[in-house]
Amino acid sequence: AQSVAQPEDQVNVAEGNPLTVKCTYSVSGNPYLFWYVQYPNRGLQFLLKYITGDNLVKGSYGFEAEFNKSQTSFHLKKPSALVSDSALYFCAVGRSGGGADGLTFGKGTHLIIQP
C-alpha cells in the first residue's frame, strides 16, 4: 500500500535562511506527488506537483521540490524563508496509479519561521 512519511513534526528556520521540509514516499508504479500548505483555520492550498518530467519542480510562493526516485523522496525547499511561510505543510501521493481515487497524505510538518 502507498504511504507518505514526513519525519519532522516541526521545522524551525530563521527568516532569510533556506528551508527544507522532508517527505519520503512508498508507492507501486510511478508516483503522483503533491505539496499543500494549510494556514490556521483554512483549507489546503496547492503548492506544487510532480507527475512526470524534470525532477526539480517549481511552484507557488517561491517554493520548489526535488523528486529523487532512488531515494523515494520529494523534499520541499525555498532559498530564503519569510515569516509569512509559517504554516502546516502536507506532502501527498496518489493512492494508486494516477491518483484519481484520492490522495494519501503525510501527517504534516509545522514550519515556523522566526524573525
Place this chain on the structure above:
Amino acid sequence: NAGVTQTPKFQVLKTGQSMTLQCAQDMNHNSMYWYRQDPGMGLRLIYYSASEGTTDKGEVPNGYNVSRLNKREFSLRLESAAPSQTSVYFCASASVQGIQLSNEQFFGPGTRLTVL
C-alpha cells in the same frame, strides 16, 4: 468562480444525532472527495466519487454515507454521530482522465464538527 464550497462551517452534534455535510464545486470537475483531518494524522480519505453516479470507499468509510447528487454536488452523511467523528471535514474536487489526475485536487474551506 467560488471553487469548492462547503456548508456548514461549524456544527455541534450530540451522540446519535444525524447530519449531512454539503459540498459543491463550480469548476466542472468530474471527481469529488471527502477527507477528514485529525491532529497529528494528516488527512484521510473517507469516500470519493470518480464520476457522477459512482461512489467508492476510501481509507476510513465506517460510519459515513455519501451521495453524488449531480456533477456539482457531493454530500457526506453521518447517520448516528459518535465522538470519534469529531474532526474537520474537507471536500475536494479534481479533473480526472481515466485513472489519472489531470491536475491537483482543489479543497474547500472545511467543516469543523464536534460530537458530544
